[in-house]
Amino acid sequence: MKEMTSQLESKNVKPSIARIKVLEYLTQYPTHPTVDEIYHHLADEIPTLSKTTVYNSLKVFKEIDLVREINLGEHQNRYDVDVSEHGHFKCDHCGRIIDLSINLQNVDAKELEGCRIDHRHVYFRGFCPLCSASKQ
Amino acid sequence: MKEMTSQLESKNVKPSIARIKVLEYLTQYPTHPTVDEIYHHLADEIPTLSKTTVYNSLKVFKEIDLVREINLGEHQNRYDVDVSEHGHFKCDHCGRIIDLSINLQNVDAKELEGCRIDHRHVYFRGFCPLCSASKQ
DNA sequence: ATATTTGCAAATAATTTGCAGTCGA
DNA sequence: TCGACTGCAAATTATTTGCAAATAT
Numbered sequence: 025m026k027e028m029t030s031q032l033e034s035k036n037v038k039p040s041i042a043r044i045k046v047l048e049y050l051t052q053y054p055t056h057p058t059v060d061e062i063y064h065h066l067a068d069e070i071p072t073l074s075k076t077t078v079y080n081s082l083k084v085f086k087e088i089d090l091v092r093e094i095n096l097g098e099h100q101n102r103y104d105v106d107v108s109e110h111g112h113f114k115c116d117h118c119g120r121i122i123d124l125s126i127n128l129q130n131v132d133a134k135e136l137e138g139c140r141i142d143h144r145h146v147y148f149r150g151f152c153p154l155c156s157a158s159k160q
Numbered sequence: 161m162k163e164m165t166s167q168l169e170s171k172n173v174k175p176s177i178a179r180i181k182v183l184e185y186l187t188q189y190p191t192h193p194t195v196d197e198i199y200h201h202l203a204d205e206i207p208t209l210s211k212t213t214v215y216n217s218l219k220v221f222k223e224i225d226l227v228r229e230i231n232l233g234e235h236q237n238r239y240d241v242d243v244s245e246h247g248h249f250k251c252d253h254c255g256r257i258i259d260l261s262i263n264l265q266n267v268d269a270k271e272l273e274g275c276r277i278d279h280r281h282v283y284f285r286g287f288c289p290l291c292s293a294s295k296q
Numbered sequence: 297a298t299a300t301t302t303g304c305a306a307a308t309a310a311t312t313t314g315c316a317g318t319c320g321a
Numbered sequence: 322t323c324g325a326c327t328g329c330a331a332a333t334t335a336t337t338t339g340c341a342a343a344t345a346t
Contacts, residue, residue, distance in 0.1 A: 074303040097231045100335060124269035131267055133260035138289030146282045153274030210328040
């Protein structure tokens with residue numbers, strides 16, 4: 025909580041309750057939640073919270089590079105407090121998302137010569153060990 | 161045109177005019193178009209075409225692995241007749257999409273042990289050589 | 297007091313669905 | 322003729338926006 029506050033203050037973003045709680049949620053549950061998941065979890069604690077505020081907070085966090093918006097080929101975005109370069113694997117059976125320690129710096133293609141690369145995204149989809157064992 | 165027909169027939173999909181034209185468009189203009197782009201280009205030629213039919217055709221093509229749905233962190237999907245494993249780079253200035261010859265088989269992470277991987281997606285975003293030269 | 301944040305409701309946009317009409321073997 | 326294909330309109334879903342009320346320093 026205190027850490028969230030100082031993280032926000034260090035980026036010159038006012039640590040409002042909503043922002044602290046959203047950031048805290050992302051930190052405590054780094055499961056790459058969707059806006060809906062964040063909203064519903066926090067709604068109990070903050071009954072006045074609106075989804076718009078969750079969107080607003082995440083927008084600010086993205087701008088100051090505190091969270092990363094990720095997109096696993098679904099219709100909705102997910103959010104990750106781990107802004108370091110890594111990939112994701114999504115299990116299409118149980119929905120679990122696994123972080124992949126992929127060094128994207130190595131993933132270079134000749135076609136990228138002269139390009140300024142701002143973001144690198146890697147995600148795989150399939151069945152996680154548990155789900156592929158259960159033969160689904 | 162004839163090739164499109166036989167491609168479809170070999171997969172037991174009826175080669176209707178709409179399907180042939182959509183597939184032909186994707187083949188002739190492998191620019192990773194969106195549904196909207198496909199629809200508007202073909203609407204001149206086939207005035208009765210509806211966007212639903214474009215969606216329907218693409219859905220069938222995906223199922224028979226004739227096209228690949230790609231998603232570059234935008235709000236809409238794109239479609240690629242090149243179903244071989246490769247990555248993409250999108251220029252955030254001019255919108256151009258460059259195919260990347262990345263061997264994703266190499267991109268392995270220890271966390272993937274035991275996973276059944278069905279799809280591998282890699283995309284980068286930034287500025288292409290032309291746009292980064294113009295210092296935008 | 298004043299600027300920022302919040303939250304409702306409406307707008308936007310991509311995609312999906314229901315269903316009736318049409319087309320082709 | 323019959324089943325598959327098409328296409329309109331409506332539904333669904335995620336996200337954004339306008340603006341007024343609430344809040345904080």
